[in-house]
Amino acid sequence: MRKIVTIFKQLFKGSRQVSHFKTTHTPIIIKREDHCISRNHISQAAIKVLYRLHNSGFAAYLVGGGVRDLLLGHDPKDFDVVTDAHPEQIQRLFKNSFIIGRRFRLVHVRFGNEIIEVATFRGSTEDAKGRVQTQRGLLLRDNVYGTLEDDVWRRDFTINALYYNIADFSVVDYTGGMKDLDQKSIRVIGDPTDRFHEDPARMLRALRFAAKLDFVIEPRTAGPIKKHRELLSHVPPARLFDKILKVFHSGKSFATFQLFHEYNIVSVLFPQMAAALKQPEPLSFLMTALKNTDERVNQDKTINSAFLLAVLLWRPLLAQKEVYKRDEDTNEYQAFNMAMADVVQEQLKIISIPRRFTTVMREIWSLQYHLENARVRRVHKVFHHPRFRAGYDFFGLRYQSGEVVLKELYEWWTEFQEGDEEARSKLISHRFSKAKPRKRKKKRPSSEKSLPGTGQ
Numbered sequence: 001m002r003k004i005v006t007i008f009k010q011l012f013k014g015s016r017q018v019s020h021f022k023t024t025h026t027p028i029i030i031k032r033e034d035h036c037i038s039r040n041h042i043s044q045a046a047i048k049v050l051y052r053l054h055n056s057g058f059a060a061y062l063v064g065g066g067v068r069d070l071l072l073g074h075d076p077k078d079f080d081v082v083t084d085a086h087p088e089q090i091q092r093l094f095k096n097s098f099i100i101g102r103r104f105r106l107v108h109v110r111f112g113n114e115i116i117e118v119a120t121f122r123g124s125t126e127d128a129k130g131r132v133q134t135q136r137g138l139l140l141r142d143n144v145y146g147t148l149e150d151d152v153w154r155r156d157f158t159i160n161a162l163y164y165n166i167a168d169f170s171v172v173d174y175t176g177g178m179k180d181l182d183q184k185s186i187r188v189i190g191d192p193t194d195r196f197h198e199d200p201a202r203m204l205r206a207l208r209f210a211a212k213l214d215f216v217i218e219p220r221t222a223g224p225i226k227k228h229r230e231l232l233s234h235v236p237p238a239r240l241f242d243k244i245l246k247v248f249h250s251g252k253s254f255a256t257f258q259l260f261h262e263y264n265i266v267s268v269l270f271p272q273m274a275a276a277l278k279q280p281e282p283l284s285f286l287m288t289a290l291k292n293t294d295e296r297v298n299q300d301k302t303i304n305s306a307f308l309l310a311v312l313l314w315r316p317l318l319a320q321k322e323v324y325k326r327d328e329d330t331n332e333y334q335a336f337n338m339a340m341a342d343v344v345q346e347q348l349k350i351i352s353i354p355r356r357f358t359t360v361m362r363e364i365w366s367l368q369y370h371l372e373n374a375r376v377r378r379v380h381k382v383f384h385h386p387r388f389r390a391g392y393d394f395f396g397l398r399y400q401s402g403e404v405v406l407k408e409l410y411e412w413w414t415e416f417q418e419g420d421e422e423a424r425s426k427l428i429s430h431r432f433s434k435a436k437p438r439k440r441k442k443k444r445p446s447s448e449k450s451l452p453g454t455g456q
């Protein structure tokens with residue numbers, strides 16, 4: 001990295017400011033000896049794809065995150081290839097490939113578990129044939145093919161628009177991406193307001209890359225994100241869910257959510273949570289959960305996204321429960337259940353969380369009620385619930401982030417889990433012998449008798 005940085009300092013010394021509009025057609029070509037990308041750092045699968053395209057007479061470049069991360073000395077997550085071959089031509093070259101996508105058709109070439117995404121150069125924005133755009137500027141379909149030079153201006157950020165050419169191992173830079181890599185800067189290609197209208201998800205990408213790479217979003221790009229953040233509500237809810245999952249799995253979810261908070265994005269994506277964020281304590285609840293998640297990701301452990309979504313909506317759930325409890329005929333348990341349904345339904349309007357996730361979220365939440373209120377005969381049922389561990393961790397997180405009233409109960413459940421049969425019986429008798437006999441006020445609703453997800 002140090003090597004390319006020095007070379008770039010020399011290259012850019014005295015050069016004019018690089019324009020980010022399509023005004024200049026002269027790229028900077030960085031020769032093999034002047035950058036640090038070696039074929040040894042590129043996956044075998046990507047190398048095969050590049051060479052097969054090249055040997056069949058097509059242009060073939062590595063582009064996007066793969067090139068960016070290699071130049072930064074990081075290990076790329078995946079490799080994207082771009083070529084002048086059309087999807088059908090690409091498919092003919094690789095028998096293990098299939099065409100995907102509607103908005104923009106591309107080819108996935110599969111090698112075992114690895115998939116190499118191969119795209120055809122996109123055409124320039126001036127060519128309207130094959131492109132469908134809404135009145136707001138949102139791109140619905142975009143199947144116009146072009147040249148490398150056209151493709152460059154369709155990419156989102158300068159640091160994502162560097163092309164590694166398999167023909168001569170050089171890196172092609174039209175937009176000043178190398179300079180921005182050097183300056184740790186996230187810069188939109190073209191006019192940021194137009195580019196965010198075209199695809200508002202780019203705003204999330206800017207924040208994600210800033211957090212992932214520890215880069216700064218340069219002011220011309222940052223301003224319009226703050227101004228146009230509401231555009232995110234036009235991104236299809238299923239796509240937003242994918243983006244959020246990506247953040248959870250990035251190992252930088254804490255830093256990304258800090259940026260979401262700073263840019264007021266939380267109020268667009270999780271409006272119910274944003275209302276709760278006004279108090280400092282819920283923020284620490286979420287931030288502790290995100291920190292734990294990042295640690296797990298960085299240790300290659302699995303993470304539970306439903307758990308994080310449950311954290312995000314916990315405060316709104318409690319607030320909504322209080323609203324229902326104002327009705328005298330509604331008991332705690334009924335209010336809790338109605339509030340669970342409400343907050344999920346409200347959130348689904350913006351981000352479509354698949355049912356398999358909402359089911360787990362409800363189980364974790366229900367367990368909060370049962371961990372606090374379980375009576376003697378139900379303790380074992382709670383303990384054997386398939387989500388007990390997640391529910392218990394959630395309970396611990398609540399306690400650690402300020403709900404001190406849970407201390408005794410949290411310690412009790414901790415000892416219960418860790419103890420043997422004898423220790424558990426002792427814990428039960430100790431805890432429940434102290435309890436005063438309950439006065440039966442109202443008949444419990446039948447739903448309270450079963451635990452979520454067990455049918456017990």
Ligand code: ATP
Pocket residue numbers: 063064065066077078080154155156157160161199201202
């Ligand atoms: P990651 O490390 O997360 O994979 P990436 O930059 O490779 O980062 P991808 O989603 O894999 O991100 O996209 C590959 C490339 O495609 C990007 O680097 C960028 O050049 C281009 N791209 C992706 N999404 C967009 C978008 N919404 N608008 C414009 N260009 C995009």
Ligand code: MG
Pocket residue numbers: 064065066077078079080
């Ligand atoms: Mg990528």
